[in-house]
Amino acid sequence: MSLQAVPFSKLSEAEIQRLLDYGVGESIHLDYKRQNYETSESDRKEFLKDISSMANTLGGDLVIGISEADGVPQSIIPLAGDRDKDVQRLEQLALHGLEPRIRNLQIKPIALTAGGYLILVRVPRSYVAPHRVILGNSARFYARAGTTTYEPNVDQLRQMFIATPLIAEKIKAFHADRLIRITANETPIAMNAAGKLVIHVVPLPAFTDGSMMDLIARLSVGTHVPVPPDEVGQLSRQSVNLDGYLNYTSTGSHSDARKAYAQFFRNGAIEGVADLRTDDGLSSRFVGVPFVRLVVDKVRQYLATADHYDMGLPAYVFLSFCNASNTVYRYPVPGGGFQETDPFGREIIALPEIYIDSFDVDVAKTMRPAFNVLWNAFGHHHCDVYDANGEIPAS
Template sequence: MIPHARLDAVTEADLRALIDHGVRESRTLDYKRDWPAGRDARAELAKDVCAFANSLGGDLVFGMREEGGAAAEIVPLQYANLDADLLALTSALRDLLEPRVSGGLHAHPVPLAAGGHVIVLRVAPSPAAPHRVTRDNHFYARTSVGKEPMDIHGIRHAFAAGTALGQHIREFRDDALTRIERREIPVAEFAGPACVCHVVPVSAFSRQDAHGVDALVAAGEKLRSVRGANAFVMSRPRVNLDGVVCVPHPNESTRGYVQLHRNGAVELVYADLLFHSPLDDPGGQSLLPELYEKPLVHGGLPAIVETLAALDVAPPAYLMLSWLVGPVTRIAVERPYNRADFIALPAHLGRISAPPIYLEDFSADPLTVLGPAFDVLWNAVGVAHTQTDFAAADPD
């Protein structure tokens, strides 16, 4: 795969670097000199896409001649209608695979200074794997020397691995929540409810490698832009057992943190979410969702996306939002005529988890992504959707 998490960041210089360094085809990279214009060419290409989707994902580079498997020369491609040709190709490829690759298939045209384009087609590892090619009904996998049909043992393993992937990601989230509940956390003790956001790339579990500490520290600098309920300022990332962590500056009272794990997963915790309400007992407090919803939309998720890009972690990923609440936690709910209620969550709920959200890419609007997850907590008190006004300015 070309070393850029953001496909739209790939430039002609990156392509020429492949040639200068003699980068060879691999399990995640394949060169194609010609554009697959005909039906048979696209059917053959579907085998490559199938193999990438069933394995680790990867990039297909059209307009690159190879010699002995190494990038050798850029051969510019010319198009009468570039957008139409890209749409026709991706649509055809989706139709040639079963189940369809609904997401995780993105084409990026790289303009060349001398004219023409090179097309990079990025295929994400698919959570719906294994796929097969409808033309020949074969399942394909990607190896270091190219694509190859799976035998019966490979097919059985692929089905088992596809089922296990989602389970592993959910177990990672659940184990993390248990550690937070036990206060096995990289910050001082905090009291009261917490909102926890996990972004777990599929590659965190589809690959067995881990990111080096130096890369984690460099990428973790992006997490310093995270702001919490009280606009706290994050300290520089520091190394810990799980990777690197950013915590609030020592003079801040807020107890949130951001953990960047060695496998590329990110854990963002917002704490100190309580405030005193008129319906509380003396000394009691209630949870105000605005204290984590607005920071997560305006700063938290964008910072996570920038961190993953800096770490060269490519989509797809799963976003999972959870809440750890006390035995009696009230939620501030607006009512007509400028009234407000403070409704208690059901007493048996100590941990609430929204369904995982699949991120095909990292360019989606944060509010569009997070809105359905925010709604889950509101649903627990009988409100359909979040009541937070995301357009309103934060008070000074």
């Protein structure tokens, strides 16, 4: 049993009690503390040591208010005092006592039915590691092996520094491979050969240590599924395949209708693809405002899905076109009417990736640089959809 399988927002006294009932011992992912960290410098450094060691290794949960013997939990020792102030103090300590800070660190009190409270700290595996403790002129790095916290040597530190760039390269290779396959019509549903919009949301944890989850089992009890990037709201169907879960538009008897799908890969990556063809079936186009709204809406939905299933952060968002040779941009002109650019002339448009480190990000503003580059590709200086305040018009 592990707390890692439970979304942080759903953790309660019941889950903590089960740790005691089943005698779940400390591990690389789990640590117990009988008492809260006090305000002395040694106690504050101890807290920073504990959370940085987890962040620098595989992440984990720190439960404050549990007595243990040889790593096995014995009983709940309720904390007393102002729980909100305790949490705020630990949050501020983590914010100012580490370099760089640990993003997406989560801390919350858990009220106990018998009175008092526990404090639970969820430490994500960091992808900007290693973090060092800088409180009190300290400059020390820590890592975790089993239940032991240690100071890594030079070779181990070097591995920490290069780990994230290696993961990023894996993600970019995955993205490039998917674009080649989509362009070659190797898609989970048959699609037209004309231009296609492609959206990828890829959490970095999806590419660590051969990450794979029982996706189908989790989806069966979840409430979120990725939605195809279909701007006209066609009916969709769901199925499973070798790669994971597939949600795709149902065209019924209209075989010439536009098609779209969302593939949820078993490692947590999400791919959305939509047909952009025009009525002749060969050329394709996109129109500014509805296109930007569609992309922003789907990126939001895919990020919400990743958040719902605790896929982790940070994440990369990729916006691309495949089979784009005959794709044009249609834009309004002064006095009314529309004009179209020349066709793009190349098969793949791969825009610069967008780095996301919070699920609360303003997607519209964050995606704007990618839209600007797309508009540049069609001869325009910038994406003209945004208003003077950097907002997308509501209608």
